[in-house]
Structures are given as structure tokens and as C-alpha cells.
Amino acid sequence: MTESNHIPVHVAIIMDGNGRWAQERGLPRIAGHKAGGNNIRPVVRVFADRGVRYLTLYAFSTENWNRPVAEVSGLLGLLGRRIDRETQALHEDDVRLLHIGREDRLSKKIGQKVKDAVELTRSNTGLTLCLAFDYGGRDEIVQAVRQIAKEGVAVDSIDEPLFERYLYSRVIPDPDLLIRTGGETRLSNFLLWQTAYSEFYFTPVLWPDFGSKEIEAALSEYSRRQRRFGGI
Ligand code: IPE
Numbered sequence: 001m002t003e004s005n006h007i008p009v010h011v012a013i014i015m016d017g018n019g020r021w022a023q024e025r026g027l028p029r030i031a032g033h034k035a036g037g038n039n040i041r042p043v044v045r046v047f048a049d050r051g052v053r054y055l056t057l058y059a060f061s062t063e064n065w066n067r068p069v070a071e072v073s074g075l076l077g078l079l080g081r082r083i084d085r086e087t088q089a090l091h092e093d094d095v096r097l098l099h100i101g102r103e104d105r106l107s108k109k110i111g112q113k114v115k116d117a118v119e120l121t122r123s124n125t126g127l128t129l130c131l132a133f134d135y136g137g138r139d140e141i142v143q144a145v146r147q148i149a150k151e152g153v154a155v156d157s158i159d160e161p162l163f164e165r166y167l168y169s170r171v172i173p174d175p176d177l178l179i180r181t182g183g184e185t186r187l188s189n190f191l192l193w194q195t196a197y198s199e200f201y202f203t204p205v206l207w208p209d210f211g212s213k214e215i216e217a218a219l220s221e222y223s224r225r226q227r228r229f230g231g232i
């Protein structure tokens, strides 16, 4: 097998640890979210250079609405500004942007910014950057079931490939490698269906500190994994 066979096609990341990064420095949690946001571009670049085709980033879960109002509005504000500031640069890097998650609870303004960024970059052929925002794996499955029921799909025609076409992630392959920063070893409602056979990599490094050294370590560990998909 050549080296390139060991590069994951799709890497999904749970970007955790922003709050603790800030607390360690005596800063407000939102400063950690800002630092975490600043880390996205460089990380995208490294994965793109290493030949990864899809990168999905978990930025806000359906449960993150339960945080204090000030933190939630801070996070939404950062998302809007991040899109304003970086869409053009990502476009120039040939990155295609996608969003997975609910659209109905974002403000009109932010919802429109997301749509415009996706539209602007839709024909790009470089890395696909998929932003999971107001995303929950259970929510995704429930909305798929509701849509299937609404359309009156014949029961006997429901199988795994059909079901997948109703998920937010329908246009992207399942993640090969799932990375979680920040030391927790759980999924927190991320890509429940799609990670059935993903390789998991957990690191204590907090998201704002996750850089090329950690990426190389994760890719190197992945290249040593033996995936069997239930075979032998
Ligand atoms: C991840 O960082 C970002 C979001 C969940 C929005 P956290 O805010 O969860 O950081 P910790 O886990 O409290 O350190």
C-alpha cells in the first residue's frame, strides 16, 4: 500500500476545549472561542496540504443552546464575523463550504450569510469544509425520519442508502477519522450515524492549541490502524 492510501478522505473534528483554554489564561470564555476560531484556517490548510478531501468541524451542538445567553450570542456573533472575514480567503483557496445542522433556529441574517458562503463556493474543487452548526446527530436522524414519513416513502423501499439520502450529510462520505480535542472521550451527539466505522483519536490538547504537530500525530496514528469493517 502506498502512503497516500493511509490518508483519510474525510476527517471530522470535535473542536473542544476553548473555554478551558481561556480559563487557564484568566480570560473570559469568549476569548477562547475567538482563539479557537482563529485556529480554523491554519488547520484547514494543513489538512488540505496532506490530501484530505473533506473536513467536518463541530462548532455548535443542538445542546449548546443550553449555555448562558451571553455565551450563545457571543458564539453566534463570532460565526457571523468569521464568515464575513474568511469566506473570500477560503474561496481563493478553492475550498467548498457546506453547512450541516438546523437552519430554522439561526437568525435570518446569519442564515443568509451561511447560504451565501455555500453558494459562492459551491463549484470549488479543493477541500470540502463542512461546518456543523446547530447540529445534533439525534436531531438529524429524527428530521430524516419525519421527511421520509411526510413523503410517504414505501416502507419496503427504506434501506440504509435511502435513509442516508435524508441526512444533512447526504453529499459527503462517512468520516474515516474522528478527532476530539480537549481530553473528553465522548461523541456529544456528533455524527451518530456516520461514525459507525470511523477511527477515533482523542487528544488532551485544547482546540486553540491544536496545530500541525498534533495533526501529524493523528494522521500517523490513523495510518497504523487496521480497519476491518466487520470482516477479518
Ligand atoms: C468547544 O469549546 C466550543 C463549543 C462547544 C462551542 P468549549 O466551550 O466546550 O470549551 P470547554 O470544553 O468548556 O473547555
Ligand code: IPE
Pocket: 014, 015, 016, 058, 059, 060, 061, 064, 184, 186, 188
Ligand atoms: C461538543 O463539545 C460540541 C462542540 C465542540 C461544538 P461540548 O463541550 O458541548 O460537549 P460536552 O458538553 O463536554 O459533552
Ligand code: MG
Pocket: 016, 017, 018, 182
Ligand atoms: Mg466543551
